[in-house]
Amino acid sequence: MKINKRKTNVQVVSRREHKALDIRVGGEKIKKVEEFKYLGSLITRDGRSQKEIRSRIEQAKRIFFQKGKVLRAKIDLGVRLRFLRAYVWSVALYGCKTWTIGTLDRKRIEDFKLWCYRRMLRIKWTEKVRNEEVLKRIKGDRVIWKTLVKRRARMIGNNLKHPGMLATVLEGMVEGKNWKGRPRQSYEDQILKDTGCKSFVEMQRLAQKRQEWRDATH
Template identity: 40%
Template sequence: MKISRQPTPVTIKIDQKELENVKCFKYLGSLLTDDGRCTSEIKSRIAMAKAAFSKKKNLFTRKLDLNLRKKLVKCYIWSIALYGAETWTLRAVDQKYLEGFEMWCWRRMEKISWTDNVRNEEVLIRVSEQRNILHEIRKRKANWIGHVLCENCLLKEVIEGKIEGRIEVTRRRGRRRKKMLVDLGDRRGYCHLKEKALDRIKWRNCFERDCGPVV
């Protein structure tokens, strides 16, 4: 699969055998698409998580304590939906899908139908929760990026733009380093973020206030 903004076809041969061009494929459980976006993967993950919820709905009976039911949702359902979330580049539409899924979980857990005309704010009050799924993704990103920036690896070279080849200067999507800074709420720049990552204690202290425990 070729990932590019240009629609021109590409031919790759190995031992005189031409490889098939595809729009998407699964790699290590994640769905990769030729446009480089994460929307299809997020939709796929949400669908799998909803299917898992339906199979385990007997676990979420009201006979159980509310806090226990919430822990079960986050352990068994969210873990499916957020697999690989630390690597996602989220657009506004992706964030809406994820927040919609979050509210779907609480409504299903409390047996609240959309036809009951109960607002999302009321649902959150009933389950004693706030919108938290994007916060959880940010926490995972902090954990992941902290480890990446401490190592000399290919991924770090990609983030820093040190790989061979010509990189087109553009203001459009794909500026991973800038998006990474936005995700982590760091306004001092990449060098400052990299410096903090080298000191694990400083890194933990920086993000634990907003994200919770960071390893």
């Protein structure tokens, strides 16, 4: 295997601050970074998804402005919603299957959905239209969140049915003591919540039954 020293960086994923690393390739020190892009997704030192979610939403907003003429045109609303999902939400939800989403992150995603709806309907902020009224006019609710959950469940279901590296990571245990304070929400916890399972073993058994898994995650 050949390594390009100029394009190679190292990163320590941890809550604690670490001293400078001294990793060398061919006598040349490799640069340590706090975050980097991998396959379009932002990987940060703290192992959280907040920066990636914010970055995705900002990118999706730029796409919305680029496609604004179509999304705000006087054509059938259903057609414009399909354009919204194809052009804008596809950017916002890229890589969402691997996110660990907290309460604030979910609110940020839901707020982005309403941001899109308000601009599609040409609602000015001075009109003071409530979110409930916006959803009533758009005839939809929680579509973006349901899409996210379905994508996440589909990926997890496939990996649990066909054991591989990701399944091994999900089943693995991290050595060491828990950090002081309230524990973070784990990726596994949110999958258990999606499926209604009480344990990883129960979820693993459910994934072997395709129809039951689909019923639990739709």
